Amino acid sequence: MRYAWIFMVVLTFPGRAVALADHTVDRIVIEHVLPGYEALATATRELYTTANADCTPSFRPLRDAYHAAFDAWVMVSHLRFGPSEVDSRAFAIAFWPDPRGKTPKTLRRMLADRDPSVSDPSAFATLSVAGRGLYALERVLFDPEFSEREEEPFICKLVMAIAHDLAATSAQISSDWRDRYADQMIRAGRHGSIYRAPLEAQQEFLKALSTGLQFTSELRLGRPLGTFERPRPKRAEARLSGRSLRNVQLALVALQSLALKLSKDHPDIAAGFDAGFATAIEVSHDLDHDPVFKSVSDPQGRLKVEVLQQRIDDIRSLTQNRLGPALGVGEGFNALDGD
């Protein structure tokens, strides 16, 4: 009943709701989305520049540039709507999870065929997303199957092609946001915007927050956890480059920033997020000694990963049960089903 009441207030004072929503959406777009995608465009451009200088997989600056680009991606990886979804751009940057191992299969085939598309950016951009992006680059740089063949010219061409494609795709998303989509969201509810009301733009960010938390809990942590009887440490995200935990920590920082901005007109909920993220981030540091969640196979180490997952699920509950209704999104059993 209480949630219905909050929703009613928003409906009854549309002028006030618009004013609040406008400011909320403006801030998220200007302070969270645009700088995030701009940083990804910059980091991937630098990655390409570095690869141009030396494309040897073991080249330290190349690996550093890969990590910087991956960091930038994780900070926006929850913003999956609009420009990132045009032509499957986000999938071309980040193809994971990959339960059937399509990325290594695609790379193996490309290597065996000496796939000529590595010398042709427009052809490379039409390749299966499994052979493109950060997870493909990780394989080439960190999986000995590829990285130890660094004397082969093809490996070098592959590194350059992936880096170039990443930079081009990231630049497209960033410029689309800056030139087109930011305005659509900021002008939500006004003539010409695809968002019929400011509240709709807020709901888009609510969905981004919710799916980002779900992805982090169920996949980034859930995949390596597997079951108690059968833990699956090798399924950890970006395990080869040792950044499984780092991705969780960065995602939490990014999602925290979004959650606090999105809930700023609801102080109780904002306080809940503030405490919830602080706890989750603190708990994540108990795992600093275990960057790829190896400890999931050991009952005691496993508990720490489970505790972290539980703290993230607490934030998910807050999002679903309190922020959702406050932003006019129901919590229906069927609405949440997806089948």
Next chain:
Amino acid sequence: METELYSRRSFLASSTAAGLMPTLTWADAGAPHYLSAARMPDGSHRLFGLDSHVQPVFSVPLPERGHAAALHPDRPEAVAFARRPGTFALIGDCARGLQIATLAAPAERHFYGHGAFSADGRRLFTTENAYEIGEGRIGIWAADQGYRRTGEFYSGGVGPHDMVRLPGTNILAVANGGIDTHPETGREKLNLPTMQPNLTYVTTAGELLEQVTLSPAMRLNSIRHLAVRSDALVAFGCQWQGDLRAAPSLLGTHRLGGGVRFAEHPAEDHARLEGYVGSVAFSGDGSTLCISAPRGDAAQLFDVSSMSFVAKITSQDICGIAQGPTDFVATTGFGYAGDLHKLDAFEPQNLAWDNHLVKRR
């Protein structure tokens, strides 16, 4: 001990098949008009038989969350399917309130939550995922031999979800939603960049008769739920996987050998669907189609001959829709069940009705 139990169960199954036990009909089960799964207040799940007013007449427990159900054409047997990616289905004897068989998905297969019986009731067909290769399968079970698995065939695509049998034929219409998932990654969609849904007509012997593929602009329109009219006109409801604001029409009709017709939605009412249709049903006289939009808290009615918008009904978390005594009956996640236009005529049950309301033919 185990052998003894096993023999007893086989005996029950074979004696039923051989007609040694008195033949029961749906009348012995309180003649339910509908079936629906529900989540109970304590978080457990049950399958309910419902009367013509959509009020409970019986219920049986389910081990996990259910999805849809299939009803045997003659015997009072109901199949309750687990929700995707479940690997069980229960066959309940609705007259005795007993569980008579359990279907366990074979290795490297899981159910999608829908199924259909052959016209003579001797076979049950189930939509399944051959998940190690990412292809849809139709599983075949011998309903007249204790629901033994006898084989499978290709569904014609990826992610087969709903399936209906064209009345009076041995032809199945299969909604291949196009979305690839793997149990290892739960409900994560693995192939959005390449997904391609279709509507496939296939005989119960596995012979592919016709495939309807949508235009490239509609590639992300996952064909998910089906309804069939007595003259074999098939209606399909879709779930859009692209940008919500670019969602195309989510309701279409097709007839074997014919063309696709999409419904025309007024822009405002179309946006209300949130790109997501939960269920689809024809009215008794076949003149009207109803779709539910649980995310938009609405149901919408369309005239079948013109495929134009007729009316909308608002109800929170409405999802189950079926043909009713007048036009439609519906259920919601808030426990309401009954005539679509008078959903509050009965007090809501203290439970959440799950996705689909299935009518007994």
